[in-house]
Structure formats: C-alpha cells, structure tokens
Amino acid sequence: MANIIEVAGLSRRFGATAAVQDISFTQAEGTVLGIIGRSGAGKSTLLRCLNGLERPDAGTVAIAGEVITGLSERELRAARRRIGMIFQHFNLLSAKTVLDNVALPLRLAGTPRAAARARAGELLALVGLSDKLHAYPAALSGGQKQRVGIARALAPKPRLLLCDEATSALDPETTLGVLDLLRDINRSFGLSIVLITHEMNVVRQIADQLLVLSGGQIVEDGAMRDIFTKPRSGEARLMLRAAGFLPDERAPGEPHVELAL
C-alpha cells in the first residue's frame, strides 16, 4: 500500500530548544497513526509540520506523494485543502452557524454558497447533527462541537485528517463517541488519520500504528498492538504503566530511574 505520509529528517527549533529533532517515519494510506508523548514532547510541532502550519528547519514532509516542505505559501494553501484538521478546543467560528462553519473550507476553495451548504448539510447528517444546522456553536456541547469540527475537516474530501488532542477537552464517554466516529470514517472512506494525544486510552481505541515521542525524538515506532504488549522503550513502558496497562514490572534491586522522571 502507498504511504500517505513520508517524513524524513524533520527538525524544528524554537530559539535554543529543539521542538522536534531528526524525525523520520512513514504511515500507510488508510491507517490510523497515533502519536503519543507527554506535554512538551514535540507532538504539536510535529503535527503542524505535516500541513505546513509550522515550517521545519530541516527535513522533508511528503503527503500523498507530494513534498510539501519547500512549497510557497500559495501552493501550501492548496495542499492544506487536501488535509483536514481538528483541534482540542474545536476552534469553531462563534459568529457563524454550524452549517456555515462546515461550509467555510468549501467557500474558501471557491465553491458557490448553495453547493457548499448542501455538502455541509450532508456532512452534518453524517456526524449526526442534522438538527443543529442553524444553531451557533455556543449552543452545542463539547462532543457536538467536535463533531462539527470533524464535519468541517471532511468537507473538502481530504485524504488525511490531523487530530490535535481532539478528545482531550472531552469527558470519557464523549471521547469514546468521537473516537468511534473517527474509526467509522477511517473505515468507510479509507481516510488516513493522524492523532496526537497524551492519553494511552485514546490510541488504544483507534490507532493501527503508534509513534512514541520523547524530548522531540521518536523513541518507539511500531504496530499499536506490539507496543502495548511488548514495549521496548522506557518511555512507552512508563506511559503504559501510568495509564494502568502495565503492572509495576521493576525487579527488586533494579534502579528506580523511572521514578526520577
């Protein structure tokens, strides 16, 4: 299967600190990639490099075979229309109705208003919000807002969906609902998904492939199942243990390095 993402030697610094450092990985088309790490591990910067919101200092990013690093701002805008993105705090426009929020990416791409609204209506039906078309985002619950965010991201028929801590502001039940929806969309449309999170529970629900990030570097890259059953890195073991997936496995006498973290 072709790769939807190919990243090679990616680095991005902010002043003296390296947010991400020499990152390379690939993601097969149609899969869900979970990127997990603690806050400050570089997840957000890495995700923003994937749609060019952040310009890397070094390295290349190719999305669906197109190298997006080195594109001009104008070319990048066109490329971003093929990459959807949803956010932790939803980032819906409060001054637009739900319908117009979802229609916006199409309007920006030059679709006539009526056609954009028709497509937005279909997508809102898909995410189960047909009764909220003319509501303003302020009237919605967190889970509903994220569904609008998903509908908006899907409007231009992207091949890749980037999720920036998309469930971190939601309660556990709502989180499951949103993850189920993402999984359904992944299966029925073959849409590739990248999901960054600090919660092992989230990736366990949905990811095929897992990247563990620590200090701006990849410390583990493999199938989600393998990492959950046989974590090789200390960071992955620690995160699994913190989430209750691993028993305390320290042998007596082993130095308690992990506690010092």
Add this chain to the structure above:
Amino acid sequence: MWNLPYSDLFTCFLQTLQMVGVAGALSLATGLLLALLLTVTGPRGVTPQPRFHLALGTIINAVRSVPFIILLVALIPLTRLIVGTAIGTEAAIVPLAIAATPYYARIAEVSLRDVDPGLAEAVRAMGGSRVAIIRHVLIPEALPGLISGFVVTLVTLIGASAMAGVVGAGGLGDLAIRYGYDEFQTNVVVAVVVILIFFVWVLQLAGDRLAALANHR
C-alpha cells in the same frame, strides 16, 4: 416656550450631527484599517512585522497624545489643503477625524487582539489566506467589541466637537458657550446639555442593541 432660540438649536444640532457623523464614518474606516494592520503585524498576528508594528504604534500614540484643542489649530494648514478653508463645520471635520482615527484604532485593536488565535489557525489549516482570516475570523469574531468601541468613539467625538467652535464650526457646544457663557443665558446651556444627554443615550442604546445582535458567543 422657555424662551429658547429654537432655530439656532436646530441648526447647531445638525452641525454637531454632521461633524460627528462624517468624522465618525472616516475614523471607523481608517481606524479599523489601522487596527487590522496593528493586529496582523503584531507579535501574535498572522503576519508579524515587528518594525512596521512598532512604527505604526508610535505614530498612533503620538497623534493620541496631542490635546484636541491643539490638534485643531495645528492642523489648520492641512485642513485648508483638503477642504479649501480652515473655518466652518466642514473644516472642523478634518481634525475631528484625525483625532478620532487613532483613538478608534486602539479600541478596535483591543477587540481584534482578543480573538482566539486558534480560530485563525483553523482557517489557515483549511487553506485560508490572510485576507480570509481577516474576513471570516478577525472582523466577525470581534464585531460586538468593534461596535461598542465605535459608540465610545462617537461619544468622545461629540465632546470634542464642542471645541470646534474655535474654528467657527458651530455645533451645540459652541452654541452653549456663546449663549450661556457670553450672554449668561443659562436656559440655553441646560437645553444643550439635555439634547446631548438624549443624543448620547440613544447612541449607546442603539450600539448596545447592535452589539448584542452580533454576539453569538
């Protein structure tokens, strides 16, 4: 009734209306433009330009520092260039607009700066240009504050227009000074004050209504 110079009051009210209306419209357009420039070039803006931002901010602060009565006199050559004369209601509009523009620019900038940067990022992520961010994010999201700030600017303009009598612009403030101070007709001063209170009250009410309509948060 009450022995008031009704036709003078009416004429002067129209002069105040003209000064505040035209200067207000001009300061709304240019002030908003300057506020947008300040916001997008600011450190957290969509296209940070530190030197331009600093230069524009400095000019705005400089104009705002000059007391209006001094601006009114200092701008006479410019007024003559634009209007053809330095005396009269039209002539007063130039300094009024120039004083109100940086004032509104700063007020509008506060509202624009308060817009969640995540919204601009979302529009950028969907392939939106900077113009799209201004049109779909900055202005509509800040609209309630932009409207309220404009009402504040208009009320300030009403106050400043009272000084415009210095360049023979007329207006209610000038009338109050001529009748009340020069000729000791207190009833005229009272009438002017009552009209101004009513005027400001109506403006504020209309502004609040409009701002509430624009607010969907």
